[in-house]
Structure formats: structure tokens, C-alpha cells
Amino acid sequence: MNAAQPYFDRVARHILTAQAAALPDLRGIVILLPGFHTAQPLAQALMREAQVPALLLPQMVTLNNWASSLTADFVPESRRLALLYQALQSRRWFGQADLWSLAQELLVLFDELTHSLSTLPSDADAFAAAVQQAYNARQNSTLQFEARLVFELWYAMQAGGEADAARAYQQRLAKLAQQADKPLYVLRTSDWTALEQRFLDQYAERAEVTVFDLREMETRWSGLLRDQTIPLNTLSTPPFGDRLRFFAATSLEQEARAATMQVRRWLQEGKRDIAIVAQDRVVARRMRALLERAEVLVADETGWTFATLSVSAVLDRWFTALQSDFYHHDLLDLLKSPYIFADMAAGERKSAVYQLEQLLRKHGIVSGLEKFIALAEHETDLHRPLARLRQAAILLEQGKKQGLGEWLAALIESLRVLGIDTGLQQDDAGQQLLRALEGWQQELEGDEGRYRFSEWRRWLAQQLDTQTYRDSSIDSTVRFTHLAATRWRAFDAVVLLGCDADHLPSVADGGRWFNDSVRSSLNLPTRGMHAARQCDDLLALLALNDCVLVTWQKDKNGEEGLLSPYLEMLRDLHTLTYGDDLSESELHAYLAAEDARKVELPQAVQPAPSVASEAVPQGVSISGYNSMVACPYQFYARHILHLNELDEVQEGIEKRDYGERVHDVLQRFHERYPQVCGHNVEEMEVALRRISEEVFADLLRQDFAARAWLARWFQSLPAYLEWQTENEAEGWRYAEAESKFDWQLEGVRLRGRIDRLDVRAEEKLVLDYKTQSEQALRNKLREPGEDVQLACYAYAHEAADAAFVSIENGKVKLVEPKQDVPLLAQLNAERLEQVMGRIRGGAGLPANGIDAVCTHCEMRGVCRKGEWQ
Known part of the structure; x- marks a missing residue:
């Protein structure tokens, strides 16, 4: 027998005693339920107490469902919202405020004002009279500006001939009260709204009304928090150590894991009707994910917004x-x-x-x-x-x-x-x-x-x-629900999730614009009333259920979290009376055991993959060769597995764009002016400037920042022309630019493109433009063979010399390798042939790049450097 059965039996006995003459036919009465989940246990109690072979059950409905059985036309809420938005927009009272959310909140207040009428009008004329009566009563009263604004707008909106949903609901209840001809039995756990109370009062004028208030049936529980002026040590606190426990979590993750673990334990014990009353929806989301990971599906009575x-x-x-x-x-x-x-x-x-x-x-x-x-x-x-x-x-x-x-x-x-x-x-x-x-x-x-x-x-x-x-496709014994939906319901076990002071009591919906002061001026329910109803619902839940776990976070983002004041008082009362603070004592051990059983993955080791001979590329670009020298694994990931990152769409000018434009400018300039000697320096600078503006034109249209890059290049024009003049004075002549090459070596093709080739009689000089400083380029060439670019260019063009041309900060410098270029070129070509041969033979490609290489390598997440043993 669960904790709720005695209460349902008491209700059933009372009804059966009052209707003894009609037994076994109870169709002559109506039972008003807080929710349809209550119908089954109440029907079972009636059958159990009646002790007759067959029993014709009464009509058991919720008030909203009962009212919906009567038809009524009304304006849809979407259209009503649009009308109010237009009214607010035309009045220009709120400036740049979000009028849609304001209109939505006003509609809620309008409905509450409609429900607060002192009478229960049954038709349009009676409603108009009631509205006028309310308006006349308030017209001369002292209302603050916000309250008067709400009241005036409500009065204006009611002047329309069409009824809204609140008015239609009110009229349906009035008709039900006028048609009252059956005894009415009502189950409740908390105070009625003013509208519901007026309906019961009018119904009671024509038929008998009996209310079963759980607060009166179980005074031990309901009286605990009702009167806070009574000293705690004088209260008679029932022992609830066998039915209620608290788990104080140190984080959201721990709270979700603890609640999930408890649900799994209950399922293992055979409990089959488990409710998760979610006060904190963020924790609820995480808990749902953890339950689904454990293959426990969850039905959701609350649902999620679209x-x-x-x-x-x-x-x-x-x-x-x-x-x-x-x-x-x-x-x-x-x-x-x-x-x-x-x-x-x-x-x-x-x-x-x-x-x-x-x-x-x-x-x-x-x-x-x-x-x-x-x-x-x-x-x-x-x-x-x-x-x-x-x-x-x-x-x-x-x-x-x-x-x-x-x-x-x-x-x-x-x-x-x-x-x-x-x-x-x-x-x-x-x-x-x-x-x-x-x-x-x-x-x-x-x-x-x-x-x-x-x-x-x-x-x-x-x-x-x-x-x-609401997902109706899941039928599960574990369900998410909310506190109001637990009225007069019993479960095998309950988790009260997220019961900190921020979430219990929760704030009533719609409070951004109109506070409790405005609501009080309009005689509308305040947050205090809303909180009191939650308190009653909480105590009713605890009275009807004998297995409840409360979870909350005692630490939230580095700050101390407070338990709900209602539950804090219950816990303190129990500690004072019985010396038991109701702390859950087993879940921490279960969570620790779960942590200890986590699978430890083997630690990563330095990779050195080998490649099947047919997968080895037949050709290698200069950049690929440089990648191989820098780190063989980088070459493997980029050029064999082709894991290169996708290029990002550029939204701003980068230095790479600047470098490409400089290359293009110099190519066009030297195609027009292979030699600058013999031309006026000013004329050459004007020509170079004009070509530069043409090349940079698309960037200038795209991004204003391109002007800064162009100005940076203009700063280097005199120095470049001076360098070019000196280069020509040494006998070098511009020959070609942007020349592709594709050389067949032993077992591999070497591909690339050189920026510029100069000649002097039979001599060749390969030049590579760089918008980098002289020192950065000298660092590249410090170790022979570390940067293969110049050596490979020289080999491809059978050039005796190769050099970088540094163009940076208004300076132009030639940066040449210290080693013998033809020898360096030959050694680089032989090394490439040997390395590619070893790769085809199954040699590994280790991730052995130095830190300077790895810092900017996009493959670091693949080789997992930093996690190696």
C-alpha cells in the first residue's frame, strides 16, 4: 500500500456513504479532479470500498475539461496579440521597447483582470455590465501609472464585440454553475483562484458541493509551514526520515549524475512509477541525456518550447x-x-x-x-x-x-x-x-x-x-513532470530536481514589466500567492509519496547555493526533533565507484605510420618537400591522407594577399620594363605606382584596410628600384617570372613555380620575393637543407645561384645561402629520391617536428603531440 491510498480510501468512503441510496450507480455525481492522473486511483478506491460486484463510476473531470464540453466562440490569442501590438504601437508610449513581449505580458494581465470580476457573467451583456461596474469602481481610486495603464487598456480591449479565451472560459463556467443539478465533489491541495472559487460558490447555490482539501485531511504536514510565527520547537513534526532525503551537489553535473544514479537504483529495486519533478530545466536536460545514455527512456509531461x-x-x-x-x-x-x-x-x-x-x-x-x-x-x-x-x-x-x-x-x-x-x-x-x-x-x-x-x-x-x-511517442515508467501536475498523485518514487532557492518557489511567468505593486493595485494574484500555492503543492507531494529524493547545488559557479526555504525549514525541523538532517548517505559512494570503473584509454605514443607503396604520391611539390623535412608525419597527414584544413573564406586582407599582389606587381612591371637602367627614376616609380594601383584595385574595392597595405608597398618602391638598378649594374638581366617546372627525378617528380629568373651571360640566378625581414630569411637558411625552396629552384633551372629578395619596412635586401648552391641543390635532389624510396619500402614517417614547426601545425590534433608517453 502506498502513502496515498489511505487518503483516497477516506474520500471514497465519504462519497459512498453520502450516495449509499444510489449504489451501485454513481453516475448521478460529478468529481472534480486536479488532473486526470487522479482518476484511476480514485476509481480503484471506490471499487475497493464499495465491495460490490459492479460499480457504475461517476463523471470524473478537470474543471478546464468540463468547461470545454460547452461550445463558445472567441478571438484566437494570436489575433488578439496582434491587435494589442497595433494599439501599443499607435500610442508610442514605450519608445524602443520590445512591444511583442510587452503585449504578451499585458494579455496575461488582461485575462487575470477578466477572471477577477466580482461576478461570473454568462453572456456578453452581463460581461459588459460587470466590466463597467469594475471600471466605475476603479475610476476614482488612486492607481499608480502602470496599474492605470493596464486597467485602461483592458477596459478599451473589452469594448470590442468579440469574446476572448478568458471571457469564453468565464462564460462556460457560468453556464455550468447555472445548470448545476448533480452533487459535486472536489479534490484540491492548494487555494483556488478567484474565478474557480466564484464558480464553486455559484454551483453550491443549486447543488451540494463537497471539498476534499488535503491540507485539512493531513494537518501534520500542511501545518508545518503555514504559520511562520509559531516557534519551531513547539511544532509537532512527523518523522519523515524514512521517506525524504537530501543530496547537496557541488556542481550541475554532479546533481544530474546523482539523480540519474538514484533513478537507476530504484528501477533495479523494482520501482516502476518514478517521477522527476524538474524545478531546474537545465539540470533536467543533462539528466535526460544521462538517462538515455543508460538506455532509460523518459516520458515528458511538461514538454519543451519549440x-x-x-x-x-x-x-x-x-x-x-x-x-x-x-x-x-x-x-x-x-x-x-x-x-x-x-x-x-x-x-x-x-x-x-x-x-x-x-x-x-x-x-x-x-x-x-x-x-x-x-x-x-x-x-x-x-x-x-x-x-x-x-x-x-x-x-x-x-x-x-x-x-x-x-x-x-x-x-x-x-x-x-x-x-x-x-x-x-x-x-x-x-x-x-x-x-x-x-x-x-x-x-x-x-x-x-x-x-x-x-x-x-x-x-x-x-x-x-x-x-x-510534448513527445507522445515515449511510454515510460520514468517521467518528467512539474509540481502543479503532482496534485493528488502518488508515485513509487520521486526526484525533486533543482530545489535551490532560485527555483523553488519559482517566479510566476510574466514579470518583466509589471511588478507585485502593480498587481496588488489591480487586486490580482501576487508572487507571494503563487509561492504559497507551490508550498502547498510541495507538502501535498511529500504527504502522498513515501520515497522522495531532493537534489540541489550547494556550490554554483564558485558561490554558495541556498536550499529552497521551504525544504530548508523542513530539514531544520526534522534535525531539531530527531537529530537527523536527512542527508543522503549512499549516492556519493555509488558515484565514486562509477568514476573508479571508467575505462582508461591507452596513452598516445609518438606516431610513425608507414604507407603502402601504391599510396605513395608520384610527385611532390616544393611545399610538400619542405613539409617532409620539417616533420615526416606532417607530410603524411597533409599530402598522403590529404587532411589539409579547408581554406577559410577571407573577410579581411591578410599578409598572404599582400605578398601575392607584390609578386603580381613586379611581374607586370618587369614584363613592361625588363631593364630600368636607361629610364628616368621618377618615370619608373610612377609606372610602378600605377601598376601597383591596378593590381591592388580589387582589394581596395573589397576592404578599406587594403589602403594600408598599398601604402606599405609604396614605402618600398624607391628601395626596390635602387636594388634593381644595382642588380643590373652587376650584369644581371631579368629573363622570366612565375615559371612552372616539373622535373622527373629517380622515382619521383618535383613540381613548383619560381618567382623570377635573372641571367648574366651563361649564368642563371633564381630569385624568390619575400615580404619578410632580412633576419627572418637568414634564419631560414642558417641550417643547410632545412629549407629546400631555393635549392630546389636552383636544381630545376640548373642555376648556379639562388637568393631571397627581402622586401620589408622600406628596405630591399638580397639574402643568399652561405653554402655552394649547385652542391646544395644536388644534395637536396638526392635526399628527396632516397627518402621517397624508403617510404615506398615501408619506412615509417615519425612525428618529429621541432616546437617551432609544431606551434602553427594544423595536424597537431592528429599526431596528438603533448599526450605521448
Whole structure:
């Protein structure tokens, strides 16, 4: 027998005694329940106490369900919200405030004002009279500005002929009270709202009403926290050490793990109806993930707002891409959603997205759908997806104003064009989202307001944040629920999750604009009343359940966390009376044991992979050879496994762009002026400056910062012309630039491109422009063979000399290797042949780069240097 059974038996005995003459037929009464979960245990109690072969059960309903059995027309909330938004916008009272959230909060207050009427009007005329009576009563009273604003707006909104949901609910209750002809039995754990109390009072005028208040049936529990003026040592505290325990966690992760561990223990003990009453939804998310990892599915009675679900994320990505003119990151985020283009074959869709990403990164286009379409002109696989994006973007043209319903219709059509609706239809949450969008569109067809795209997007975001999705596909003995849903319910075990002072009592919804002072002025329920109701619900839960674990975080982000004041008092009372502070004593040991059983992965070792001979590349670029010398494993990852990072789309000018432009400028200049000797220096500088402006023109259009790079280059022009003049004076003549080479060595081809080749009679000089300092380049050449670039260039062109040309900080210097270049070139070529031969023979490629190489190596996460034994 669970702890709740005696209470249900008492209720059943009372009902059966009062209805003894009608037995076994109880259809002549109505039982009002706090929730339908209570119907089964109450029916079982009635059967148990009646002791008859058959019993015709009474009508058992919730008040809301009972009222819904009567029809009533009313304005949808979405349309009502739009009307109030337009009213606020026209009055310009709140400046740049978020009017959508303000309107939403005002509607909540309006409904509470409607429910606070002193009478229960049953029709439009009676309602108008009640509103007028309330207005006349308040008109001359002293109200603060915010309260008067709310009251005046409410009065103005009620002047319309159409009823809203709150008024329709009120009228339904009035009709139920007028039709009262059956005894009514009511189960409750906390105070009624003013509307519910008026309904019971009017019902009691025509039929008998009996209330079973758990606070009166179990005074030991309910009296503990009701009167806080009574000294603690005078209270009669029931022993609840066998039913209630507290776990104080040191972190969110520990709290979620402890609660998960306790649920698993209960399941192992055979408990089959376990409730997790989640006060802290962040901890609840983590706990759900841990339970699913342990293969324990969880039913969720509370649900999650659509704004937190992945099905809504695709809408946000779509809007963000639109508003950013398809900024490349936003576009790729959208295209990588599993919901877009769901009507295409999966392989075709992934291939198109991959091709587009490669194109964007290769050509560096930052944004602009039309630019992307032009870029993909020769990529047939991309034509259809990009054309669909253009068609969908036209449907949601941002420059116009239109009604909420029209925006929704355009959105739904754009989802169809993009195949997102197909993807959403394959997901239960997606189906509910589509139904919600279509429902709002139908409700708002008559809305005459006109809204910009940004206004409508804020409206939609708020709607998604208020609509709840509940997954009905999971049927589990473990369930998430909330405190109000536990009224008159008993479980095999309960976890009260996240019971710190910030979450219990929780703050009532809607408090950003109008505080308790405003609510008190309007005679509306305050946060104190809301908290008192939670206190009663908490005590009722503890009275009806004999296995409860309370969890909370005593340390939160380095600060001390406080337990809920209600539970703190209960714990202190129990400690004073019985010397037991109710601390959970076993979970810490279980968590420690779980930590100790974690699998220890073998520590990483320095990798030195070998490669099958057929996988060894036939050709190597100069940069590949440099990579091999710097670190063989880097060469393996980059040039054999091809794990190179994707190039990022550049949004600003980098030094690499500057270096490329300098190379281009000098190539064009020397093609026009192979020799500068014989020309006027000023003329050469003007020509070089003009060519520079032509080469930098695209960067100047793209980014204002390019002017700084161009000025930096202009600073070096006199020094370059002076160096070139000296170079020519030594007999060297410009021969060619940007020359490709592809030399066949023994077992490998060497590929590359030299910046410039100068000749002097039969001599050749290979030059490589560098926008680096002279000292940095000398450091490169300090150890022979460490940098293979110049040596390989010299070998490829059979040049006797090779050098870097340092162009930096207004200086131009020639940096030459100290070693004999032909010999160094020959040695580098022989080393490449030997190394490639050993690789083909199965030699390992160890990760042996020095720290200076590893610091900027993108393969460090692959070789895992720093984790080696």
C-alpha cells in the first residue's frame, strides 16, 4: 500500500456513504479532479470500498475539461496579440521597447483582470455590465501609472464585440454553475483562484458541493509551514526520515549524475512509477541525456518550447541567411541542416553542399546569393539548389510590409520550395511545428496590421518560445513532470530536481514589466500567492509519496547555493526533533565507484605510420618537400591522407594577399620594363605606382584596410628600384617570372613555380620575393637543407645561384645561402629520391617536428603531440 491510498480510501468512503441510496450507480455525481492522473486511483478506491460486484463510476473531470464540453466562440490569442501590438504601437508610449513581449505580458494581465470580476457573467451583456461596474469602481481610486495603464487598456480591449479565451472560459463556467443539478465533489491541495472559487460558490447555490482539501485531511504536514510565527520547537513534526532525503551537489553535473544514479537504483529495486519533478530545466536536460545514455527512456509531461528544438533552428538559420544577404557562414549553416532539400536524394544533397563549400572557400566570396549563382555557372549540380534558394528568398522579400498571415503564408511556401517541409514531416516535432504555422496563418488571415520582416520575425520567435511540444511517442515508467501536475498523485518514487532557492518557489511567468505593486493595485494574484500555492503543492507531494529524493547545488559557479526555504525549514525541523538532517548517505559512494570503473584509454605514443607503396604520391611539390623535412608525419597527414584544413573564406586582407599582389606587381612591371637602367627614376616609380594601383584595385574595392597595405608597398618602391638598378649594374638581366617546372627525378617528380629568373651571360640566378625581414630569411637558411625552396629552384633551372629578395619596412635586401648552391641543390635532389624510396619500402614517417614547426601545425590534433608517453 502506498502513502496515498489511505487518503483516497477516506474520500471514497465519504462519497459512498453520502450516495449509499444510489449504489451501485454513481453516475448521478460529478468529481472534480486536479488532473486526470487522479482518476484511476480514485476509481480503484471506490471499487475497493464499495465491495460490490459492479460499480457504475461517476463523471470524473478537470474543471478546464468540463468547461470545454460547452461550445463558445472567441478571438484566437494570436489575433488578439496582434491587435494589442497595433494599439501599443499607435500610442508610442514605450519608445524602443520590445512591444511583442510587452503585449504578451499585458494579455496575461488582461485575462487575470477578466477572471477577477466580482461576478461570473454568462453572456456578453452581463460581461459588459460587470466590466463597467469594475471600471466605475476603479475610476476614482488612486492607481499608480502602470496599474492605470493596464486597467485602461483592458477596459478599451473589452469594448470590442468579440469574446476572448478568458471571457469564453468565464462564460462556460457560468453556464455550468447555472445548470448545476448533480452533487459535486472536489479534490484540491492548494487555494483556488478567484474565478474557480466564484464558480464553486455559484454551483453550491443549486447543488451540494463537497471539498476534499488535503491540507485539512493531513494537518501534520500542511501545518508545518503555514504559520511562520509559531516557534519551531513547539511544532509537532512527523518523522519523515524514512521517506525524504537530501543530496547537496557541488556542481550541475554532479546533481544530474546523482539523480540519474538514484533513478537507476530504484528501477533495479523494482520501482516502476518514478517521477522527476524538474524545478531546474537545465539540470533536467543533462539528466535526460544521462538517462538515455543508460538506455532509460523518459516520458515528458511538461514538454519543451519549440524555440529549444532543432526543428525551429532551421527556421532561424533560414531567416539569418536572408537578413545577412547569404553571408557564407550563414548559408553553409543553413545548407548543412538535415531538413533543407529533404526532397532530394541524400547523396545528391550532400554532394551539392560540398561542392558549394569548396567553391566558396576557393574563390573567397563572402556573401551575396547572386554572386554564388554566378560562381556556380559551370557546376550543374548546384544550379537547382541555388535557384530554389533564390525563389524562396523572393517569397520573403524583406523590403515590404504585410500582415502576419501573409508573412506566414510566404514562409510556408518558402519551406515548400526549399524542401524543408518534407524534412519536417519526417519528424514528430516538425509535424507539430508545421501545424502550428498553418494554424496561426489561418487565425491571422483577417489581421489588417502591416509589419516589417524584422517585426514579424520577432513575433514568430515569441510564438515559438511560448508553444510547447510534448513527445507522445515515449511510454515510460520514468517521467518528467512539474509540481502543479503532482496534485493528488502518488508515485513509487520521486526526484525533486533543482530545489535551490532560485527555483523553488519559482517566479510566476510574466514579470518583466509589471511588478507585485502593480498587481496588488489591480487586486490580482501576487508572487507571494503563487509561492504559497507551490508550498502547498510541495507538502501535498511529500504527504502522498513515501520515497522522495531532493537534489540541489550547494556550490554554483564558485558561490554558495541556498536550499529552497521551504525544504530548508523542513530539514531544520526534522534535525531539531530527531537529530537527523536527512542527508543522503549512499549516492556519493555509488558515484565514486562509477568514476573508479571508467575505462582508461591507452596513452598516445609518438606516431610513425608507414604507407603502402601504391599510396605513395608520384610527385611532390616544393611545399610538400619542405613539409617532409620539417616533420615526416606532417607530410603524411597533409599530402598522403590529404587532411589539409579547408581554406577559410577571407573577410579581411591578410599578409598572404599582400605578398601575392607584390609578386603580381613586379611581374607586370618587369614584363613592361625588363631593364630600368636607361629610364628616368621618377618615370619608373610612377609606372610602378600605377601598376601597383591596378593590381591592388580589387582589394581596395573589397576592404578599406587594403589602403594600408598599398601604402606599405609604396614605402618600398624607391628601395626596390635602387636594388634593381644595382642588380643590373652587376650584369644581371631579368629573363622570366612565375615559371612552372616539373622535373622527373629517380622515382619521383618535383613540381613548383619560381618567382623570377635573372641571367648574366651563361649564368642563371633564381630569385624568390619575400615580404619578410632580412633576419627572418637568414634564419631560414642558417641550417643547410632545412629549407629546400631555393635549392630546389636552383636544381630545376640548373642555376648556379639562388637568393631571397627581402622586401620589408622600406628596405630591399638580397639574402643568399652561405653554402655552394649547385652542391646544395644536388644534395637536396638526392635526399628527396632516397627518402621517397624508403617510404615506398615501408619506412615509417615519425612525428618529429621541432616546437617551432609544431606551434602553427594544423595536424597537431592528429599526431596528438603533448599526450605521448
